[in-house]
Amino acid sequence: MTSRLAILAGGGDLPLRLAAAAAAQQRDVLTLPIEGAADLARYRHLDASPVNITQVARLLATLRDGRCEEIVMAGTIDRPDFSKLKPDWRGLTLLPKALAAARKGDDALLRMLIDFLEGEGFRVLGLETVAAELLAPEGVLGRRSPGEDDRADIARGSAVLDALGSLDIGQAVVVRAGRVLGIEAAEGTDALLARIADLFGAEAGGVLVKLPKRDQERRIDLPTVGPQTIAGAARAGLSGIAVAAGASVIVDRAHTVEAADVAGLFLIGIGDGQG
Amino acid sequence: MTSRLAILAGGGDLPLRLAAAAAAQQRDVLTLPIEGAADLARYRHLDASPVNITQVARLLATLRDGRCEEIVMAGTIDRPDFSKLKPDWRGLTLLPKALAAARKGDDALLRMLIDFLEGEGFRVLGLETVAAELLAPEGVLGRRSPGEDDRADIARGSAVLDALGSLDIGQAVVVRAGRVLGIEAAEGTDALLARIADLFGAEAGGVLVKLPKRDQERRIDLPTVGPQTIAGAARAGLSGIAVAAGASVIVDRAHTVEAADVAGLFLIGIGDGQG
Numbered sequence: 001m002t003s004r005l006a007i008l009a010g011g012g013d014l015p016l017r018l019a020a021a022a023a024a025q026q027r028d029v030l031t032l033p034i035e036g037a038a039d040l041a042r043y044r045h046l047d048a049s050p051v052n053i054t055q056v057a058r059l060l061a062t063l064r065d066g067r068c069e070e071i072v073m074a075g076t077i078d079r080p081d082f083s084k085l086k087p088d089w090r091g092l093t094l095l096p097k098a099l100a101a102a103r104k105g106d107d108a109l110l111r112m113l114i115d116f117l118e119g120e121g122f123r124v125l126g127l128e129t130v131a132a133e134l135l136a137p138e139g140v141l142g143r144r145s146p147g148e149d150d151r152a153d154i155a156r157g158s159a160v161l162d163a164l165g166s167l168d169i170g171q172a173v174v175v176r177a178g179r180v181l182g183i184e185a186a187e188g189t190d191a192l193l194a195r196i197a198d199l200f201g202a203e204a205g206g207v208l209v210k211l212p213k214r215d216q217e218r219r220i221d222l223p224t225v226g227p228q229t230i231a232g233a234a235r236a237g238l239s240g241i242a243v244a245a246g247a248s249v250i251v252d253r254a255h256t257v258e259a260a261d262v263a264g265l266f267l268i269g270i271g272d273g274q275g
Numbered sequence: 276m277t278s279r280l281a282i283l284a285g286g287g288d289l290p291l292r293l294a295a296a297a298a299a300q301q302r303d304v305l306t307l308p309i310e311g312a313a314d315l316a317r318y319r320h321l322d323a324s325p326v327n328i329t330q331v332a333r334l335l336a337t338l339r340d341g342r343c344e345e346i347v348m349a350g351t352i353d354r355p356d357f358s359k360l361k362p363d364w365r366g367l368t369l370l371p372k373a374l375a376a377a378r379k380g381d382d383a384l385l386r387m388l389i390d391f392l393e394g395e396g397f398r399v400l401g402l403e404t405v406a407a408e409l410l411a412p413e414g415v416l417g418r419r420s421p422g423e424d425d426r427a428d429i430a431r432g433s434a435v436l437d438a439l440g441s442l443d444i445g446q447a448v449v450v451r452a453g454r455v456l457g458i459e460a461a462e463g464t465d466a467l468l469a470r471i472a473d474l475f476g477a478e479a480g481g482v483l484v485k486l487p488k489r490d491q492e493r494r495i496d497l498p499t500v501g502p503q504t505i506a507g508a509a510r511a512g513l514s515g516i517a518v519a520a521g522a523s524v525i526v527d528r529a530h531t532v533e534a535a536d537v538a539g540l541f542l543i544g545i546g547d548g549q550g
Contacts, residue, residue, distance in 0.1 A: 163438045169455045180444040183458040187474055195470065199462055 004028040005130065006068035006122075008051075010037040010075025014127075014134075014222065014249060018074050019046060021131035030066040032059070037077045053077075057090035060120060071117060072125045127222075128246065133253065135222075136269035138245035142257045144266040146240055150207055152178065154242045154270065157209030165213045171223050174236065176206025189225075193232030201237045208233050208241045210248065226251030230259040230267075240266030279303040280405065281343035281397075283326075285312040285350025289402075289409075289497065289524060293349050294321060296406035305341040307334070312352045328352075332365035335395060346392060347400045348385075402497075403521065408528065410497075411544035413520035417532045419541040421515055425482050427453065429517045429545065432484030440488045446498050449511065451481030464500075468507030476512045483508050483516045485523065501526030505534040505542075515541030 005027050009015030015031065015038065022029045031048040033040050040050055049062050063071070087095055094116065101108040114124045128135050140146075146154065153175040160173045160180055172184040174196050181200050184192045189210060196206075210223045225243055233241055241260070243250070248269070250256050260267045280302050284290030290306065290313065297304045306323040308315050315325055324337050338346070362370055369391065376387040389399045403410055415421075421429065428450040435448045435455055447459035449471050456475050459467045464485065471481075485498045500518055508516055516535070518525070523544070525531050535542040 160439070160442055160444065163442055164435070164458075167435055167438055167455075169435065169458075173460075179461060180442075181461045183439075183444075183460045185448075185455045185458045187457065187470060191470070191474065195462060195466070199466065 003069035004030050004067050005125075006063055006066065006071045007031045008071055008073045009033045009043070010073070010077040011039065012075045013251075014224070015074040016042060017134060017249070017251070018072065018127065018131055021134060025131075027130075030068055032062065034075075034077060038075060052086070054085045054087040054091040054095075056094055056116075057088045060090070063122065068122070070123045070125055072127060072130050073114075074127055134249050134251075136225075136243045136245050136248040136250050138269045138271050141250075141253075141267040141269065142260045142265075144240065144261070144264060146207070146242070146266050146268055149177065149205070150239050150266070153207045154209055154268075156180070157207060157242070158211065158270075161209060161211045161213075165211075169213070171213060172208060172210040174206055174208050174238065176200065176203065176238075181206065189229060190232055193229070193236045193238075196236035196238075197232070201235065204237045204239075206236070206238045208236075208238055210241065211244045212247045222247060222249045224249040224251060225256065225267075227255050227259045230256060230263055230265060233265055234263040238265065240268065242268050242270050245269030245271050278344035279305045279342050280400075281338055281341065281346045282306045283346055283348045284308045284318070285348070285352040286314065287350050288526075289499070290349040291317060291321075292409060292524070292526070293347065293402065293406055296409060300406075302405075305343055307337065309350075309352060313350060327361070329360045329362035329366040329370075331369055331391075332363045335365070338397065343397070345398045345400055347402060347405050349402055409524050411500075411518045411520050411523040411525050413544045413546050416525075416528075416542040416544065417535045417540075419515065419536070419539060421482070421517070421541050421543055424452065424480070425514050425541070428482045429484055429543075431455070432482060432517070433486065433545075436484060436486045436488075440486075443488055446488060447483060447485040449481055449483050449513065451475065451478065451513075456481065464504060465507055468504070468511045468513075471511040471513075472507070476510065479512045479514075481511070481513045483511075483513055485516065486519045487522045497522060497524045499524040499526060500531065500542075502531050502534045505531060505538055505540060508540055509538040513540065515543065517543050517545050520544030520546050 005022055007015050007019055007029060009031050019029050019031055031043055031046050032051045033043045033048055035050050035052050051059050051062060097112060098109060101112040117124050156178055157173045157175040169185055172189045172192055173180060174182045174192065182192050182196050210225060212223055223243065225241060257267060280297055282290050282294055282304060284306050294304050294306055306318055306321050307326045308318045308323055310325050310327050326334050326337060372387060373384060376384045392399050431453055432448045432450040444460055447464045447467055448455060449457045449467065457467050457471050485500060487498055498518065500516060504516065532542060
């Protein structure tokens with residue numbers, strides 16, 4: 001009887017993709033969709049035990065009853081409204097520490113949760129150790145490479161996202177010949193690309209730069225690109241897409257890279273300080 | 276024979292509005308639409324002498340032949356491509372100084388131009404001395420005032436624009452309950468508001484914050500709001516609009532304020548450090 005992998009699942013697609021990737025590796029998986037964050041209906045066809053993240057004694061019991069020794073966290077989790085929580089006794093004993101950590105920032109809160117789980121004997125794994133194939137590697141992924149102008153546009157886009165990162169907004173930007181054509185706020189990357197296609201698509205060139213927020217701790221979710229992103233970028237007349245190596249998810253990499261090749265776009269994973 | 280006011284006119288509506296405001300004050304105006312920046316066709320019905328900004332001897336002759344003693348500059352002027360300029364002899368003698376100034380930034384280049392014109396005996400006036408009524412005053416302009424939540428959204432919007440200002444992008448942002456719904460890049464404020472109406476309009480509240488770029492020197496043009504902005508903000512379900520007092524243009528103020536009152540929106544001019 002081998003141990004199971006627990007996926008502590010926030011909102012969005014990423015935990016579901018992770019579950020599928022782990023299942024494809026013949027790993028025995030128990031998903032723990034977090035109430036208030038994950039869409040529980042999407043976990044019905046999986047082996048799933050919904051959890052209240054503040055009912056810590058029950059969470060530990062669920063993990064132990066499920067024979068889980070390893071845990072990976074994925075998906076979006078908003079900072080909780082501490083006034084509305086109904087922690088169990090174990091959660092209550094942790095609450096002062098959690099509040100203190102939360103004041104230091106979301107990163108500290110996440111770090112505290114990981115330390116607590118490891119103190120209880122679990123191993124908390126990074127996404128990349130379970131499904132490295134979901135993350136963008138560094139370097140050019142398809143047949144095309146960015147040119148000199150593209151690299152300048154990538155650098156400018158990175159600077160814009162860096163300026164916005166400390167405000168916890170803006171994960172994507174479109175730059176063409178040094179001009180910032182669009183910045184994503186709450187509308188999503190597909191809407192950003194559709195707008196560029198409508199307003200500026202007639203001209204050719206430019207890049208989509210999509211990076212994690214500097215203050216990414218609030219969401220364990222990562223920026224994601226897939227075949228749909230390639231199609232949107234192609235309609236907008238862009239030359240290619242740059243994502244953060246090791247910190248962005250490429251959905252269905254084979255198909256995404258193929259779509260980029262067919263559309264004549266480059267797709268590149270850039271490292272810190274690059275671009 | 277009184278002296279005439281010269282309007283050195285870049286692109287956009289502002290120089291034309293300024294000419295109309297000066298004419299309404301019975302001032303004798305000569306417009307000097309700058310080739311490559313102003314749309315010359317729009318100056319056909321005015322007393323206008325198109326100028327090449329690098330043919331400095333001719334520019335001075337035009338000003339003197341036109342009996343102009345006072346000059347006001349308005350409108351957008353892109354940084355010139357120095358390799359394509361065809362300066363006259365006077366322009367040539369100024370070019371090394373202009374290139375040195377340009378390396379320090381657009382502000383230095385503009386300052387140099389103003390100093391040069393004043394050294395030649397002209398008075399260079401600010402927009403506000405000719406048509407203060409075009410600029411937003413400080414404080415609430417219509418019947419409604421921003422509430423506490425609106426003021427928090429204005430502060431967040433200002434912080435976002437401040438972060439982007441040093442990158443010379445982003446003059447407008449929409450914030451609702453602390454969430455940044457949209458950031459304007461190259462699409463314009465009307466397109467930004469239309470997007471908010473489409474994607475998030477069903478919910479009510481939020482503010483449009485529209486401020487000059489911190490690095491506003493590249494454009495003498497100023498952020499502008501008018502009845503169309505009010506209509507767009509109303510369709511997006513916003514509570515109101517905040518602009519920079521003394522550094523934003525309100526088109527046709529009486530009608531704009533009336534439109535805001537009818538739509539139930541606030542319109543406020545905020546000072547530096549406010550909001």
